[in-house]
Amino acid sequence: MAVETVVPAASANGGKLGPAVNEKDAEKLRFIEEMTADADAVQEKVLEEILTRNAETEYLRRYELGGATDRATFKAKVPVVTYEDLQPEIQRIANGDRSAILSAHPISEFLTSSGTSAGERKLMPTIKEELDRRQLLYSLLMPVMNLYVPGLDKGKGLYFLFVKSETKTPGGLTARPVLTSYYKSDHFKSRPYDPYNVYTSPTAAILCSDSFQSMYAQMLCGLLQRLDVLRVGAVFASGLLRAIRFLQLHWQELSHDIASGSLTAKVTDPSIRAAVSELLVEPDQELARFVAAEGRKGDWAGIITRIWPNTKYLDVIVTGTMAQYIPTLEYYSGGLPMACTMYASSECYFGLNLKPMCDPSEVSYTIMPNMAYFEFLLHGHPLQQGKAPKLVDLAHVEVGKEYELVITTYAGLNRYRVGDILRVTGFHNAAPQFRFIRRKNVLLSIESDKTDESELQKAVESASALLRPYGASVVEYTSHAYTKSIPGHYVVYWELLAKVGGSAEALAAALARDGVMERCCLAMEEALNSVYRQSRVADGSIGPLEIRVVTGGTFEELMDYAISRGASINQYKVPRCITFPPILELLDSRVVSEHFSPALPRWSPHPKN
Numbered sequence: 001m002a003v004e005t006v007v008p009a010a011s012a013n014g015g016k017l018g019p020a021v022n023e024k025d026a027e028k029l030r031f032i033e034e035m036t037a038d039a040d041a042v043q044e045k046v047l048e049e050i051l052t053r054n055a056e057t058e059y060l061r062r063y064e065l066g067g068a069t070d071r072a073t074f075k076a077k078v079p080v081v082t083y084e085d086l087q088p089e090i091q092r093i094a095n096g097d098r099s100a101i102l103s104a105h106p107i108s109e110f111l112t113s114s115g116t117s118a119g120e121r122k123l124m125p126t127i128k129e130e131l132d133r134r135q136l137l138y139s140l141l142m143p144v145m146n147l148y149v150p151g152l153d154k155g156k157g158l159y160f161l162f163v164k165s166e167t168k169t170p171g172g173l174t175a176r177p178v179l180t181s182y183y184k185s186d187h188f189k190s191r192p193y194d195p196y197n198v199y200t201s202p203t204a205a206i207l208c209s210d211s212f213q214s215m216y217a218q219m220l221c222g223l224l225q226r227l228d229v230l231r232v233g234a235v236f237a238s239g240l241l242r243a244i245r246f247l248q249l250h251w252q253e254l255s256h257d258i259a260s261g262s263l264t265a266k267v268t269d270p271s272i273r274a275a276v277s278e279l280l281v282e283p284d285q286e287l288a289r290f291v292a293a294e295g296r297k298g299d300w301a302g303i304i305t306r307i308w309p310n311t312k313y314l315d316v317i318v319t320g321t322m323a324q325y326i327p328t329l330e331y332y333s334g335g336l337p338m339a340c341t342m343y344a345s346s347e348c349y350f351g352l353n354l355k356p357m358c359d360p361s362e363v364s365y366t367i368m369p370n371m372a373y374f375e376f377l378l379h380g381h382p383l384q385q386g387k388a389p390k391l392v393d394l395a396h397v398e399v400g401k402e403y404e405l406v407i408t409t410y411a412g413l414n415r416y417r418v419g420d421i422l423r424v425t426g427f428h429n430a431a432p433q434f435r436f437i438r439r440k441n442v443l444l445s446i447e448s449d450k451t452d453e454s455e456l457q458k459a460v461e462s463a464s465a466l467l468r469p470y471g472a473s474v475v476e477y478t479s480h481a482y483t484k485s486i487p488g489h490y491v492v493y494w495e496l497l498a499k500v501g502g503s504a505e506a507l508a509a510a511l512a513r514d515g516v517m518e519r520c521c522l523a524m525e526e527a528l529n530s531v532y533r534q535s536r537v538a539d540g541s542i543g544p545l546e547i548r549v550v551t552g553g554t555f556e557e558l559m560d561y562a563i564s565r566g567a568s569i570n571q572y573k574v575p576r577c578i579t580f581p582p583i584l585e586l587l588d589s590r591v592v593s594e595h596f597s598p599a600l601p602r603w604s605p606h607p608k609n
C-alpha cells in the first residue's frame with residue numbers, strides 16, 4: 001500500500017531536522033539538535049551532575065573520588081560492573097535499607113528487567129525524576145515522526161499497551177516493569193491533550209492487569225473507531241501479533257458486542273465498562289457485519305489494512321530479536337512500513353530513531369546525551385585480568401566498530417554493563433548513531449524472555465534426569481525459537497541414546513507409554529527463568545515448549561554439513577540454537593516424534609516462590 005510521506009529535510013537541510021510542522025515540534029527538534037551538536041560537552045556535564053549529587057553515596061565514597069567530578073578520575077577509580085557485582089547493594093535496598101547506598105535521591109521503586117540473574121528478573125533501582133527523563137524522550141518521538149508522515153493529528157493511534165503484575169520487595173518497595181510504572185504514573189494518566197497522541201484505547205483498558213479484559217476492550221475500541229486509526233502499534237512486534245491472534249480468536253464475540261451495542265459480561269472491570277460504554281453507545285449492524293465478514297473469510301493476509309484502512313504505518317520495535325517477526329507482520333499488514341522509534345531499557349532510556357520510516361534493516365538509534373553518561377567497551381576484545389578496560393566516550397566511538405554499552409545513571413548505576421552490543425553507523429551532528437546488534441548471551445527469545453546458553457543447558461540436564469530410569473540419555477541437543485504460529489514457542493531437538501543393548505524402537509515405546517517426553521517438556525519449562533515462566537503462565541505469550549526427538553546420527557550429519565561449508569573439525573561445536581533454514585530443514589526431516597509440555601510451569605509474581 002502506498003503511504004504518503006513527506007521527504008524529510010534531515011538530509012536536505014545540512015543534517016538538521018526540519019522543518020517542523022508547528023512551533024511545539026520545532027522546540028523539540030531544536031532540543032535534539034542542541035543535545036547532539038555538543039554531545040561531548042553534554043556528557044561531561046551529565047557526569048559532573050551525577051557525581052556531584054551522588055558524591056556522598058556509600059558506593060561512590062568507596063572509590064575515594066575525593067570530590068572529583070571529571071571523567072579521568074571517574075574512569076581511573078570506579079570499576080566497570082555487572083548486575084551481579086551490584087547485587088549485595090541492590091538486595092540491601094530491597095530489604096529496606098533507606099540510606100544513600102547507590103543514589104542520593106531516595107529509590108522510589110524497582111524496575112524489573114526482562115534480563116534475569118540466577119533465574120529471576122533483575123531489579124533496577126530508580127528515582128522519581130527518571131520519569132521526567134523518560135517522558136522527555138517520549139515527547140521527542142512525534143515531532144520526529146511528523147517530519148516524515150503528515151496529518152497524524154487527523155486521527156488516532158491504535159496501540160495495544162498493557163500493564164503487568166507488580167510486587168513488593170521485603171522492604172516494601174514496589175517492583176514492576178518500567179512500562180507498568182510509566183502507564184500508572186500521572187505523566188501518562190494525566191497527560192495533556194495532544195492531537196498527535198490520541199489513542200483509541202481508553203486508559204482504563206490499558207491499566208487493567210487482567211490481560212483478557214484489557215485486550216478485549218482495546219480491540220473493541222479499535223474496531224469501533226476503525227476509520228480514525230492512522231497508526232497501529234505495540235511496544236514490540238510480538239505484542240502486535242498477539243493482538244492479531246486475539247482478533248482471530250474473538251472476532252465473533254467482538255462482532256456480537258458491536259451488533260448488540262453492549263459489552264460482553266466477560267469484561268467485569270467497572271472502569272473499563274464505563275470507558276467502553278462511552279464509545280459503544282448503540283448497536284452498529286453495519287460494522288458488526290463487516291467485522292464478522294472479515295473474520296469469516298479465514299484469510300488474514302493484509303488484515304490490518306483491511307480493518308484499519310487508513311493506517312499509514314506500524315509502530316513496533318522490530319530490531320534485535322524482534323526481527324524474526326518482520327515477515328509475519330508484513331503478511332498481516334500488506335507490507336506497511338514498520339517504524340522502530342526508540343531504544344530504551346529498565347536501567348535507562350537511551351535514544352531514538354531519527355529516521356523512523358526507514359527499512360527495519362537500516363534502523364539506527366541516536367543516543368540522547370542528556371539521558372545518562374554513556375561509555376563504550378570495544379566488543380570482541382576480552383577483558384584482561386587485573387587490567388582496567390579502556391572505555392570510549394559517546395562522542396569518540398568509531399563508525400563501523402561494535403561496542404558494549406556501559407551506563408552511569410542519575411539513579412545510581414555506575415559504569416554498569418547493560419549487555420547490549422551496538423554498531424556505530426554514523427553520526428547526527430556530534431552524536432553517534434547505533435544499530436542494535438544483539439543482546440549478549442541471548443540464545444532463545446519469543447517476546448521479552450531472554451534465555452541464555454547456560455539456562456538452556458540447565459533445563460536440558462534437569463529434564464533429562466527423567467530419562468535415567470529408562471537407561472536413556474540426551475546425547476546432543478539444539479533449539480529454535482518457533483514463531484510461525486502465535487504465540488511462538490521453544491522447540492528443543494533431542495537426540496537420545498538408548499542403554500547398551502537396547503533398541504531405539506523399544507526405548508521410544510517405553511517413553512511413549514509413560515508420557516515421559518511430555519514430562520521432560522514440562523521439566524524444562526520449570527527450569528527456565530522467571531520471565532519465561534511468567535510469559536507462559538500470566539501472559540500466555542509463549543506456547544508450550546516442544547521437544548522434537550531426532551533419529552540417531554542427526555547431529556553427526558549436522559557436523560558434516562557444517563564441515564562441508566568450511567567449518568574446522570577441531571573447532572566444531574554443536575550450535576545450541578539454529579536459525580539457518582537449511583539446517584532447520586535437515587533437523588526437521590530427521591524428527592521421529594514431537595512432544596509438547598502438557599501443563600503450565602510454576603510461576604508466582606513473588607520472586608523465589
Ligand code: AMP
Binds near residue numbers: 112345
Ligand atoms: P528491559 O531490561 O526488559 O527493559 O529490556 C531492555 C532491553 O530490551 C534492552 O537492553 C535491549 O536489549 C532490548 N531493546 C530495547 N529497545 C530495543 C530496540 N529498539 N531494539 C532492539 N532491542 C531493544
